[in-house]
Amino acid sequence: MDTIIAFFVGGLLGFFVATLLYKKPKSLDIIETENNLKSVSSKPIFKNEEYAESAKIEAYEDIAEFKSRKIKSNYLQPRKDxxxxxxxxxxxxxxxxxxxxxxYDRNILVKKLWEVGADVDSGVSKNTKILIIGNSPGPKKMDLAVEFGVTVISQENLSEYFEDYEDFIEP
Incomplete structure (x- = not known):
């Protein structure tokens, strides 16, 4: 019994000490973006200026990659004409x-799908008929595709569905 109490008290003491010692990491106040990364405003978090510049560039690249993966809203309405x-x-x-x-930008592919009359969506649902996957597909989308019996087409097979595929891919 004494051993159990000792473990319990030790665990509480460890938790208390860890709570006192924990410091929230310094964070960037805001990374402002419009079309470009304009400024990073915060207290300096890097002593090495070269590393700070590298981190700033990496943050811009991450934001640019995210924007290139987001589907433009005008392609989310099916064409009826x-x-x-x-x-x-x-x-x-x-x-x-x-x-x-x-x-390099998935909107090129999405635009082509939209032009041929596909009803493009950003998330898999029970109404989804086809999931087109590239490298590192979203695991949740893959799980839902299996759950709903969605047809999956890989990027390697995509050219079979477009006669002019070579005309709209990136050189």
């Missing part, structure tokens, strides 16, 4: 996930 309704993707709810070798 198409004369040709024979394309494989026409009228089907399509979701795109992952990083694509042929497209």
């Amino acid at each position: 198409l004369d040709d309704k024979t394309h494989f993707f026409y009228g089907k709810k399509v979701v795109v996930t992952g990083v694509f070798d042929d497209f």
Whole structure:
């Protein structure tokens, strides 16, 4: 019994000491972005100026990558004005996930899908018919695709669905 009490008291003491010693990390106040990273305002958190500049550039690149992965809202409404309704993707709810070798910006692919009449969406649901995956696809999207029986098309097979695929991929 004494051993149990000793462990309990020791655990509480350890928790109390850890709580006292814990310091929240310094953080950047705001990273302002519009089209470019304009400024980083905070108290200096890096002693090495070269490292600070490198961290600033890396933050900009991360933001740029995130923006390139976000689907533009004008492609999230299906086109109804198409004369040709024979394309494989026409009228089907399509979701795109992952990083694509042929497209630095997934909106190039999304625009092409939209142009042929696909109903592009940003998340997998029970209404999704096709999930197009690149490298490192979102695990939640993959799980939901399996759960809902969604057809999965990999980036390697994407050219089979577009006669002019070579015309709209990145050189």
